[in-house]
Amino acid sequence: MTTASTTPAAVTQPLGVxxxxxxxxxxxxxxxxxxxLVLAIPPAPMxxxxxxxxxxxxxxxxxxxxxxxxxxxxxxxxxxxxxRYLAMGCLIAGIFFPLSCVLVVRDNLVAQGQALTNIGDQAQQLQTQVEAARSSPDLPEEITLEQLQDASLQIDTQAExxxxxxxxxxxxSILSSAGRLIxxxxxxxxxxxxxxxxKNS
Incomplete structure (x- = not known):
């Protein structure tokens, strides 16, 4: 009796799950x-x-x-x-995600190059200002050459x-994003x- 009463529940439970x-x-x-879709608006892939x-x-x-x-x-x-269509979509996604790593790596390297260029340009501008102040005849008395030298060293240290x-x-960022995509x-x-x-299930 117990087996007969529990069999329907055992059969229908997987369907419900x-x-x-x-x-x-x-x-x-x-x-x-x-x-x-929301994140892609407004689209600017270039x-x-x-x-x-x-x-x-x-x-x-x-x-x-x-x-x-x-x-x-x-x-x-x-x-x-x-x-079947969903399985094909998964195969397409399985090809797309690793291939997109190439774009991720490239964009990260380009962003790194731009950031390093900006850092170098800003450091160079500050060094130019320090050199101009060092050679200026109107340098205030409270600012010494040693202070300017220290400022130049701090600029180099911070830039590095x-x-x-x-x-x-x-x-x-490259390792994290590309690793997850792969x-x-x-x-x-x-x-x-x-x-x-x-097969049929």
Whole structure:
């Protein structure tokens, strides 16, 4: 009697769980695309700042798309066309994400070059002002040559520190963003292969 009464619940429970997974997965996928659409407005793909920020947000939010796709693939029947289309989309994403690393690395290196150039230009301007003050006959008595020498050394030290911090920050950004994109690319390829190869469920 106990077996007969619990069998229907045991049969219907996986169906109910799959429905929940399907709803959660669809919400994740739709939410991801809405977020990326909002972040892309106004579109300016030729601007370095726009691409830099957009790709950073893409790598940060890719986990939402990945989890959503995994939940939907699990919930859909293996023989359904929707599942096949989603699996193909995962394969495309699995190719796109690693390839986008090239753009991420390039943009980060360009941004690093611009930042280092700005630091060098500002340091050079300050050094020029110090040299002009040192050779000026109207130098106030309270400002000594030793003070100007110390100021010049501080400019060089701060410029070197800013240069090192910029290089470290950009390197971390490249490793973080590109690493996540590669990992998610491999994950999407795995999901795509799973979705295409699985049989009726």
């Amino acid at each position: 799959k429905k929940v997974f399907l709803v959660v997965g669809i919400v994740c996928i739709v939410g991801f695309f809405i977020d990326m 601007a370095l700042e726009w691409r830099f920020g957009f790709m950073q947000q893409l790598s940060d939010r890719a986990i939402i798309l990945f989890l959503g796709a995994a939940l939907v693939l699990y919930a859909l029947p293996g023989s359904g066309m929707l599942g 520190a800013l240069t090192q911090n910029t290089r470290t920050s950009i390197s971390k 990992v998610f690319g491999v994950g999407f390829l795995g999901l795509g292969r799973y979705g295409i190869s699985r």
